[in-house]
Amino acid sequence: QILEPQNQQTLAKSYNQEDWQKGYESLKQEYDYWIDEIEGVIPAELQGTLLRNGPGLLDINGQRLHHPFDGDGMISRITFTNGRAHFRNKFVETEGYLAEKKAGKILYRGVFGTQKPGGWLANAFDFKIKHIANTNVIYWGKKLLALWEAAEPYLLHPHTLETLGNEYFNGVLSPGEAFSAHPRIDPNGKLVNFAIKPGLSTTITIFELNTNGEIISKQNHSVPGFCFIHDFVITENYCIFFQNPVNFNPIPFALGMASAGQCIQVQKNQPTKIIIIPRKDSKAEKEEVRTLETQAGFIFHHVNAFEVETEIIIDSICYESLPEVEPNTDYLQTNFDTNAPGQIWRFDINLPEKKVQSQLIDKRACEFPTIHPNNVGRPYRYLYIAAAHNPIGNAPLQAIMKVDLATEKREIWSAAPRGFMGEPIFIPRSNSQQEDEGWVIALVYDAEHHRSDVVILDAQDFSKGVIAKLHLKHHIPYGLHGSFTPE
Ligand code: 3ON
Ligand code: FE
16 A cells, blocks of 8 residues: 555554564574465566575574674575575585584674673684675676675575685685675676775775676775775766764774774764765766765665766665664664664765755665666666654564655555565566566565565555565574575
8 A cells, every 4th residue: 555654653563572583583404495385476577586695693502692793694595487486595604604613602703792702801802703794695797695894705606505715806806805795786787896994094995897707997095084884876977985973992892892893983973974986987087086074874775876967866774873782782672762763865966066965755764775776876766675664763674665756655565563574675577668667575574483485576566465475484584685686
């Protein structure tokens, strides 16, 4: 149904906390099977592979991790072929995953608060962080890559999902060098990605890759101050980064009292900096790097960006503040009512005047946007995003919202009260004429049956409900990002 924004101040809670918590149970088993419990019909034209990554383990042999973002990457793959669907999941066998599996205990510190057992003394002056490859998975240039923003990618076997080693792109990437988990694929056939090397000043590296998976350009930019930049956006001529107003105090980390991520603090009185870097081999190549300012806040993800004459429009998910991952808190006890929601904002940058205007697009709490792949970096009309069931307030993601940016019309499909939504992916129908012709696919955790479903919606009409719901034999812990490849 099409929901109008509501003005009610209090709405009934759409979920219960115990249901939500159960989606954070580890999945230790690796499966390989044809999905045979299906409601509805998988469209025969839907051919290809949905790839998902996210923390598969939330504990190491019973020792709980402090935060899901510290969990070892587990790939889930759903292959659609001739109206059938096959499931396989496998852990990325990083050095840390294998070592901890063997030891049966936590051996590494995590970025988001996980510490080795034994208190601060056991952690002091240990600067080694576990590389967990848990954030995204892409298939590009015939390579299947598991990504995590603080280190190099892991290369996986596209059929068996076995871990083959690290990927260095013929030596263009050096050992330990980062390659972010948020590449953008320019519809012109280039994959653009970045890396952050933080410090008192931060180096931003931009990579462009061709369809053979080779890095064809690599450029570095130094910006003043510490950066925590998780995502970026591209247009035809620019890469755009939002430097969140944060500072980093390394002392508690060095002393073993807190993890690196816990030493990052949002500076509410400092502006966000928008860094606009011209792309290599673009019309803007000779232009200088520009840095503009806008209001404080915290951004993990952007939806998209595009140029309109001398303006750049950027749509992003903004938080008033970064939810703290403090040492003595438990993420399972998250109080959604007191945390700031992520909301969609539009930033309008006037390049000649160096002015930024911003505007709230929707109040609903949401995260994990997706759009038609042909509109990345180009003007676009539709976005799809995981969202809260209720139009106001903060709550877990339970629904998918479609936003028509031209008419402000919204459509909602909700899995509440017992379903919890993962990142949706828009998949265009082949030879589609309209921007919303295709499907939106997501994993939904069903607390009633403690299992996950793959749901398929018709992107042009959510009111039909799901066109197919595929019941897995087990749950998949709440994940992060993924992608779709027609292969
Ligand atoms: O900033 C410096 C550079 C850097 C790259 C220092 C640093 C150590 C913090 C760092 C490392 C950053 C890392 C490893 C970030 C990893 C992030 C991650 C695994 C996930 C982020 C997810 C973001 C969101 C918004 C997820 C939302 C999820 C839901 C709403 C529901 O489950
Ligand atoms: Fe992300």
